[in-house]
Amino acid sequence: MGLLVEGKWVDRWYDTEKTGGRFVRSEAGFRNWVTADGSPGPSGEGGFEAQRGRYHLFVSYACPWAHRTLIFRKLCGLEEMIGLSVVHPFMGDEGWTFEPGPKVVGDPIGDAKRLHQVYTRAKSDFTGRVTVPILWDRERGTIVNNESSELIRMFDGPFRQLAGGAFAERPSMYPEALREEIDAVNARVYDAINNGVYKAGFATTQDAYEEAVDELFVALDEMEARLSKQRYLVGEQVTEADWRLFTTLARFDHVYFHHFKCAKRRIRDYPNLFNYLKELYQVPGVAETTHFDHIAEHYYTSHETINPHRILPRLPDPGLDAPHDRGA
Ligand SMILES: N[C@@H](CCC(=O)N[C@@H](CS)C(=O)NCC(=O)O)C(=O)O
Structure with a gap:
């Protein structure tokens, strides 16, 4: 676990000393928006037009914030349009990596070995946490946005319209x-x-x-x-x-x-x-975005301060395939 300081990787755990032991999440650093015509969105600069094949998503299957974007990529019909890289579930001293492992998908753009290399490729003197998800723009060679709550609105907005057909016609998830x-x-x-x-x-x-x-x-x-x-x-x-x-x-x-x-x-x-x-x-589609193997491995093995021996517990089946009564 660590962060980038002026483009250099520093291995450091969250500092809770100044906050009375409280964890305080920092704000995401890249806040541009993809729009239908490339005009600027609610924050950041313009020049990011929704186009097929132009953008690439970096996620962890373990991460709940990245999981939002995987669900929207699926439900908005964007899998062919937006490529996907998946980091290794273990996040150690070097942060997220593309070490080979089950379901890991490397970086087809710059062949990064560590996720922090994707951040410094976008901004060589970047300071901040190296988080997933990230939406990368192949055309301008930079990160568009790394805030999941904004990415899902772009996916459900201009990208879903580009997907067309039944996707474009279904109601917005933010009516x-x-x-x-x-x-x-x-x-x-x-x-x-x-x-x-x-x-x-x-x-x-x-x-x-x-x-x-x-x-x-x-x-x-x-x-x-x-x-x-x-x-x-x-x-x-x-x-x-x-x-x-x-x-x-x-x-x-x-x-x-x-x-x-x-x-x-x-x-x-x-x-x-x-x-x-x-x-x-x-x-339909949501179970395929939910990977309990990466989820368990990430949490139980990555946080040394919480689980120093990295013991992965034997866990029951989550039981989410069983019938539900919500339609009743
Ligand atoms: N505000 C971000 C938060 C993303 C986030 O914190 N992701 C975690 C994974 S669950 C991460 O990459 N953490 C690495 C770190 O903090 O160093 C979002 O919702 O997109």
């Missing part, structure tokens, strides 16, 4: 009329659940851990209650809010419950959340 409510749900889910599991797992004081884990389970109870009244988080249709919750729920019983000590309850103990998780997992 105009529901935006306010989706934003509110996203904010709660991001802070208390998506990032909440990390705040619990990476806490280095008892107080910081308890604060995060208590808030996490309050928020899970809220989502359970919401799903007892309606089919999806916002109304009766799947929106981006559901996929953003899904990637954390899918990892919960397998890794966060044990490894990050999010151990008050499992997702399979919540009737609505568990059935909803199964329903989303069974949406």
